[in-house]
Amino acid sequence: MPLQPDTLAPPTPPATRQPAWMALLVVALAIAAVLAHGPLGLPDRVPRLVLDNPTEYDELVTARRPGEPDHVVVSSVGRGSRLEVDDVIDLGDTWVFHFAGQGVDGIDVGVARRELVDGSWTLVVPPEVAADLAAKGAPPTPLPPGVPGR
Numbered sequence: 001m002p003l004q005p006d007t008l009a010p011p012t013p014p015a016t017r018q019p020a021w022m023a024l025l026v027v028a029l030a031i032a033a034v035l036a037h038g039p040l041g042l043p044d045r046v047p048r049l050v051l052d053n054p055t056e057y058d059e060l061v062t063a064r065r066p067g068e069p070d071h072v073v074v075s076s077v078g079r080g081s082r083l084e085v086d087d088v089i090d091l092g093d094t095w096v097f098h099f100a101g102q103g104v105d106g107i108d109v110g111v112a113r114r115e116l117v118d119g120s121w122t123l124v125v126p127p128e129v130a131a132d133l134a135a136k137g138a139p140p141t142p143l144p145p146g147v148p149g150r
Helices: 020-037 113-118 127-135
Strands: 045-053 059-064 072-077 081-089 094-101 104-112 122-124
Touching (some): 045 059, 104 113
Parallel strands (some): 045 122
Antiparallel strands (some): 045 081
16 A cells, blocks of 8 residues: 555654864863863872871861861771871861861860971870870770780
8 A cells, every 4th residue: 555645754854963173172171161260170199198196095086177177087096096098188277187086075286287397297196185085984995805014
């Protein structure tokens, strides 16, 4: 049976192609955006930060930028120990470290970036951190069983 003219589909227009230069322009703009903002807009990082804790308290160490409420957890470091922490978010020219131990909220200590760089990215927990915890009634962290006292 022959097709009737009213049952024929209308012809479709040929597909239009964007010129190749437009695709290249889109790719170039995407690359420029990534380079301008860093890969995926991720924050800069410090490859390694050493926490040196000569106090008698296990310390939870967090850090933030001055004037900002949000803290980044750096790590916890045991009493009388030293710990290397890899890949820490870079907080800029001044780092405000916050310490807590034995369930007691401690103090903030500001450290200039230059001081960290000059110290090979080592933060020594200052004695005033332990003094503050002691003044707030926190007992020193007990030594693990089998470890002789200092």
